[in-house]
Amino acid sequence: MATQIQCTSAELPNLMPLLATLTDFTLNVIPASITTAAQAAQAVVQLVVPVPVAQVAAPVAPVASVAPAEDVSTMGTAEVMELFGYVTPQAVADLMQRAEIPAIQRGRNNYYDRAKVLALKKLYSExxxxxxxxxxxxxxxxxxxxxxxxxxxxxxxxxxxxxxxxxxxxxxxxxxxxxxxxxx
Structure with a gap:
């Protein structure tokens, strides 16, 4: 079964090393601005069923970081495609990987830091x-x-x-x- 993890957006960076070792978990991030003092005091981690170490073949490498919406102004893949004149989302993903701009994954969509993307576009233009x-x-x-x-x-x-x-x-x-x- 899945591990259920609930934390605030302020606690999320501290939990990222723990999340990198887990293979099956559900993450619920509560914005730090609306949490109460009791919720902000500690992250609640509930194990539904402990996962034996022998069953885990290899830890899953984190592909993209998970960030709440209020942290960074972002651009979606479609916006970046339009900005650079690309036709496919894979071309955008390859460009961002070469430029070392990490993908911020929300649901099934990838988003990129707007300031870094615009700086990259400026370099391309110059x-x-x-x-x-x-x-x-x-x-x-x-x-x-x-x-x-x-x-x-x-x-x-x-x-x-x-x-x-x-x-x-x-x-x-x-x-x-x-x-x-x-x-x-």
Missing amino acids: TFSLSEASELVGYKNPSGLLLHIGQRRITPTMVAGHMRFQMKDIEQFEKLRGPVRRHW
Whole structure:
């Protein structure tokens, strides 16, 4: 049977290590702002049937954190899809995982910290991909930029696990490249 756990949102961070070791439990989180002094004094943990240790194959790794609604301003997966122009929720999940923005799971839906998502979007807006940077400097393919990166003349910015270029990187490349000689 399932372990039933009731706690306040203020006590939840202290219980997270315990919750990571459990495999079958029901969690009831009461907002700290509306609890009484008696409820806020301690978390109530009731075991319906103790689970023998021999039956547990492996502890379940926590996939996402559980947070009450009043803690963080969040964006749903659909909002993030629209913001970045993605088509699938899996693409959003992959991006957030690469950017190390944890998913906040409420029910069956994933939510992400609004401030972190907007900061990531700002970084994407301020930087250029390898192909965009190549086009800006007049190359048809990115091999010229890759040569300078390999020789450590230009250091790209890593944004969510991808190589991106700031305008100062492109200006530095233009200085290194010198005048462009065109053969007509």
